[in-house]
Amino acid sequence: MEVKIKIWLEKDGLNVLGDGRLKLLRTIDEVGxxxxxxxxxxxxxxxxxxxxxxxxxxxxxxxxxxxxxxxGGGGTTLxxxxxxxxxxxxxxxxxxxxxxxxxxxxxxxxxx
Amino acid sequence: MEVKIKIWLEKDGLNVLGDGRLKLLRTIDEVGxxxxxxxxxxxxxxxxxxxxxxxxxxxxxxxxxxxxxxxGGGGTTLxxxxxxxxxxxxxxxxxxxxxxxxxxxxxxxxxx
Numbered sequence: 038m039e040v041k042i043k044i045w046l047e048k049d050g051l052n053v054l055g056d057g058r059l060k061l062l063r064t065i066d067e068v069g070x071x072x073x074x075x076x077x078x079x080x081x082x083x084x085x086x087x088x089x090x091x092x093x094x095x096x097x098x099x100x101x102x103x104x105x106x107x108x109g110g111g112g113t114t115l116x117x118x119x120x121x122x123x124x125x126x127x128x129x130x131x132x133x134x135x136x137x138x139x140x141x142x143x144x145x146x147x148x149x
Numbered sequence: 150m151e152v153k154i155k156i157w158l159e160k161d162g163l164n165v166l167g168d169g170r171l172k173l174l175r176t177i178d179e180v181g182x183x184x185x186x187x188x189x190x191x192x193x194x195x196x197x198x199x200x201x202x203x204x205x206x207x208x209x210x211x212x213x214x215x216x217x218x219x220x221g222g223g224g225t226t227l228x229x230x231x232x233x234x235x236x237x238x239x240x241x242x243x244x245x246x247x248x249x250x251x252x253x254x255x256x257x258x259x260x261x
Contacts, residue, residue, distance in 0.1 A: 039158065039159045039160065044153070045152075136248055144238075146231075
């Protein structure tokens with residue numbers, strides 16, 4: 038038997054950070070543009086942008102900023118705050134994942 | 150910010166025990182019949198029965214049995230194994246819930 042777990046954040050009963058937005062932020066960080074990230078995830082730019090704006094609004098912080106310099110320039114990057122937020126979340130999530138796996142190790146219906 | 154968590158069990162990639170089936174088992178235990186439990190949960194008897202048979206099949210154990218004796222007789226009750234399975238699962242889930250809440254206590258985007 039395998040235990041599965043899903044973790045997400047809410048604020049005032051509204052979804053803040055779940056798997057979808059987490060993946061979007063990580064992908065922007067990886068590919069350096071909202072457009073390329075949306076394409077990679079198979080969602081529209083408009084959809085991705087909506088998610089980002091909602092997330093910034095609910096957190097009360099900027100998450101993305103224009104990327105300056107570098108090869109080709111342009112594009113979008115995560116703010117330092119957003120990067121820290123993601124890594125904080127991931128760190129706790131990983132710790133919880135291992136805790137859960139450990140607790141459910143060998144869990145099954147006990148047969149007499 | 151509030152952390153939300155969902156935990157379920159899978160076996161060979163198939164859902165075994167999630168919120169729906171857990172609630173069904175608990176309700177049968179409480180009301181003493183599949184019919185009354187289904188009605189209380191707003192699902193059909195057929196649907197409830199299907200869940201129970203699938204669950205028994207995936208666990209390889211009987212979960213329900215006819216209720217004998219008592220006022221009015223008849224009805225359905227959980228097997229001792231099913232009761233233990235539920236209470237084992239609930240115990241671990243509660244422990245994980247508190248662990249998660251503790252880990253995410255005060256979690257927010259850190260502002261500089």
